[in-house]
Amino acid sequence: MMKRSGKFVRKLRPVPTNCPFCAAKTNPDYKDVAGLDKYVTERGKLQGRARTGVCAKHQRRVEQAIKRARLVALLPFVVRA
Numbered sequence: 001m002m003k004r005s006g007k008f009v010r011k012l013r014p015v016p017t018n019c020p021f022c023a024a025k026t027n028p029d030y031k032d033v034a035g036l037d038k039y040v041t042e043r044g045k046l047q048g049r050a051r052t053g054v055c056a057k058h059q060r061r062v063e064q065a066i067k068r069a070r071l072v073a074l075l076p077f078v079v080r081a
Contacts, residue, residue, distance in 0.1 A: 002035035015053040
């Protein structure tokens with residue numbers, strides 16, 4: 001932890017980039033809602049590459065698949081508590 005202006009800032013540990021899509025030689029699909037849930041937070045935000053461990057190419061495709069799934073109402077835009 002680092003001290004910055006009187007507050008402690010917690011550094012997040014990066015996840016190793018072992019892309020599951022490269023390993024399985026597949027691409028993310030908007031119809032696979034259970035698979036896309038791993039890349040969305042509980043509040044409905046997209047997670048970045050540092051948190052998921054997906055390569056840059058598949059991260060772009062994951063984002064596009066999540067946006068398509070939201071448009072066809074397979075995933076919610078906002079999760080209400």
